[in-house]
Amino acid sequence: MKIANGVEMLEINSNIMGMDSVINPTLIWDKDTIMLVDAGYPGQLSKIREEIEKTGIEFNKLNKVLLTHQDIDHIGSLSSILESLPNEVKVFAHIEEKAYINGEKVPVKLAELETKLKNGAEELKMIYEKLKTGFENCKVNIDKTLTDGEELQCCGGIIVIFTPGHTPGHISLYLKESKTLIAGDLLMVKSGKLVAFPDSINFDNNLNEKSLKKLLKYDIETVICYHGGIYKGKVNERIERILRE
Template sequence: MKIANGIYMLEISANIMGTSSVINPTLIWDNDTVILIDTGFPGQLPQIREAIENVGVSFDKLNLVILTHQDIDHVGSLSTILKELPNSVKVLSHQEENAYIQGEKLPVKVAQLEANLNSLPNDLKALYEKLKAFYENNQAKVDKTLTDGEELPYCGGITVIYTPGHTPGHICLYHKQCKILIAGDALQLDGGELVQAPQSTNFDRDLSINSLKMLAKYDIETVICYHGGLFKDNANQRIAELANGHLH
């Protein structure tokens, strides 16, 4: 779906724990740079390639991947993208996420499962084994570390907003020219309403609420949520409400 010139929200079908869903990586490009923000689940390279080509951009021109955070539905196809386009794609993430993406630390959701392994039901034990095996076998090198407030000189300028809470190093990205926020999992749509990600999925509840206050400082007209898609209904006002604790 076209959001602005050179900014598209991709719509990738996914199956999440037996429920069919759609995830929304973002594609941003100009003559010099093609950026994919988040890379779907493992095994989704064919769908991602098709979605990029359908926009009219050659997949082979992809040269930057920015990861909002470490979760498997955001880093899942990264290693296969890097194998498909060797030496041409640079990976960017926040410094707090690098160790997880590079396989130096067990991702926080996997570590939480591991800490409770003996009391988990069998389906969650099986999920833990799958997740652990994935992260052990699909590390990717991060080429550039991102910091809060950094202005990336691509496609008219993209601001990094450090929004920890969902994970320790979660980031959102803000395209100032178009007043678009790429929210990752800091926000999502539920029944068409912009809400915070469920607290059960957040690493640190207090940090996640504080991060909403960070987002409220920006002039945002459009929000791209990885889960739920597009929100354009008084985005500034709604984010301010969420930041002030009006979570419903």
């Protein structure tokens, strides 16, 4: 779905443990840069390729991937993407996420599941083993670490907003030219309404609330949520309401 010139929200259909869902990576480009923001679940290379090429951009010209955070539905197909491309692709993430993505640290969702295993049901152990294998198979090196407030000098200017809470190093992106926020998992759209992620899924809810407050300094016209898609119209007012709820 076209958001603005050089900005497309991709729609990747998924079936995870028998449940259908849609995830929404974003493709951003200009004459020198073709950047994918987030890389789907493991095994979604062909779907991602197809969605990128629907926009009229050649998949093989992808030269940057930016990860909003470490979760497996955001990094899952990155190693496959890198292996399939003939050119060098630079991978970006916040410095706090680097060690989780390259395998030096146990991802926070996996560590949380591990603490529940002793008294967990057999089904929980199966989920843990599947998730552990998934993370082991999709480790990648980060070429450039990002910091809060940093502006990437491409695609009309992309401001990195450090928005921890869902994970320790979660980031969101503000696209200056189109006043678009790529929210990652800081926000989601549910039944057409912009809402915060459930507390139970976040790493630190106090940090998450502070991260939401940081968004209010930006003039946001459109939000792209990885789960739920597009939200438009009085975004800042809606975020203020979320903070009051």
